[in-house]
Amino acid sequence: MINSILFVVLALLALSSAITAVLAKNLVTSILAAGFVSLLASVIYLLLSAPDVAMTEAAIGSGLSTIIFFYVLNKVRRSGRHD
Template identity: 55%
Template sequence: MLLELLLLLISASILVSGVLAVWLDNLLPAMVSAGLASLFAAASYVLLAAPDVAMAEAAIGAGLSTLIFLYAIRKTRTGED
């Protein structure tokens, strides 16, 4: 029962983070929100007893791709004022 409630809460967090990533106008908070959605997905994989998938999602989805996107946003904004 507790596991199902926790999974429901994490699933709602994934949905809210995903909607925020699409809805926000500023790229930096939108990318952070997308990274959070991926991090919540990794947490749900841990709860579903798939630690190998959770580690891959956390490392690649929440970690590496978020850093690459944040670096790209920073590099493209250096010419703007």
């Protein structure tokens, strides 16, 4: 029962932060919201009894891809400033 409530809460949070990621005007907000969707998805994998997928999603989907997004954002902003 507790698990069901947790699942529904996580699903609603994931949906709202996905909408934030799509709609936010600020790129940093958008990237962080997309990373948060991945983090919530990794907890959902744990509830779906897939702990290995949860670990991979938390490390790669949530950590590494957010880092790549911020790296590209930094590169794009810096090249925009110089030229």
